Amino acid sequence: MNMFNILMIQTDLPQELEAIATEPEGISTKFIDLAMKGGWIMIPILFLSVVAVYIFFDRYFAIKKAGRFDSSLLEKVKVYITSGKIDSAVALCRSNPNPASRMLEKGISRIGRPLTDVNAAIENVGNLEISKLEKGLPVLASVAGGAPMIGFLGTVMGMIQAFYDMSNAGNNIDVTLLSTGIYQAMVTTVAGLIVGIIAYFAYNILVSNVEKVVFKMEATTSEFMDLLNEPA
Numbered sequence: 001m002n003m004f005n006i007l008m009i010q011t012d013l014p015q016e017l018e019a020i021a022t023e024p025e026g027i028s029t030k031f032i033d034l035a036m037k038g039g040w041i042m043i044p045i046l047f048l049s050v051v052a053v054y055i056f057f058d059r060y061f062a063i064k065k066a067g068r069f070d071s072s073l074l075e076k077v078k079v080y081i082t083s084g085k086i087d088s089a090v091a092l093c094r095s096n097p098n099p100a101s102r103m104l105e106k107g108i109s110r111i112g113r114p115l116t117d118v119n120a121a122i123e124n125v126g127n128l129e130i131s132k133l134e135k136g137l138p139v140l141a142s143v144a145g146g147a148p149m150i151g152f153l154g155t156v157m158g159m160i161q162a163f164y165d166m167s168n169a170g171n172n173i174d175v176t177l178l179s180t181g182i183y184q185a186m187v188t189t190v191a192g193l194i195v196g197i198i199a200y201f202a203y204n205i206l207v208s209n210v211e212k213v214v215f216k217m218e219a220t221t222s223e224f225m226d227l228l229n230e231p232a
Contacts, residue, residue: 099129151192158185
């Protein structure tokens with residue numbers, strides 16, 4: 001290889017490196033730009049995603065807080081009740097703000113009445129507490145089912161747009177002419193499925209946590225009723 005060829009290779013090398021370095025910039029697409037190609041149907045999907053995230057974190061921390069129950073609380077309540085200190089037992093329950101404590105408070109306030117009335121009062125409070133814990137879960141379930149459907153609606157609308165543009169183009173069909181409808185069809189499908197899948201798993205996580213809290217509430221109620229059924 002002579003000196004002329006070596007100089008030519010060295011001269012072309014920076015140009016080749018520059019071409020390689022600039023090539024990814026042409027094919028890279030920002031996520032926001034890709035999302036905008038989904039059209040206006042992305043607005044309700046984005047709204048549903050915000051709603052799902054808000055409900056999940058709001059309910060997650062609320063349920064986690066509700067599940068913090070002092071295991072020694074029932075023993076302290078038992079000591080107060082056997083000692084005849086009903087007011088102290090009620091004050092102790094009020095100092096522990098969680099569903100199980102509020103159920104105990106209602107049961108303690110009904111001591112002296114028939115056990116069926118005490119049990120019914122506790123169950124009523126328990127049902128109210130469960131409804132508070134499950135607040136927003138139906139909406140989250142609706143997001144899990146509705147987001148993919150909205151995405152599929154965008155898919156159908158995108159394909160209609162693509163075929164409409166194709167029919168108007170006649171024999172001058174170009175790929176770029178169909179890109180708008182196809183982009184909308186694909187982007188909305190992906191966005192709807194992503195939001196729906198995330199909402200589905202979030203819903204099941206919250207339901208599982210609610211069931212754990214309900215189990216603690218039922219166990220506490222059972223132990224309290226056993227305490228009342230013990231002979232004096």
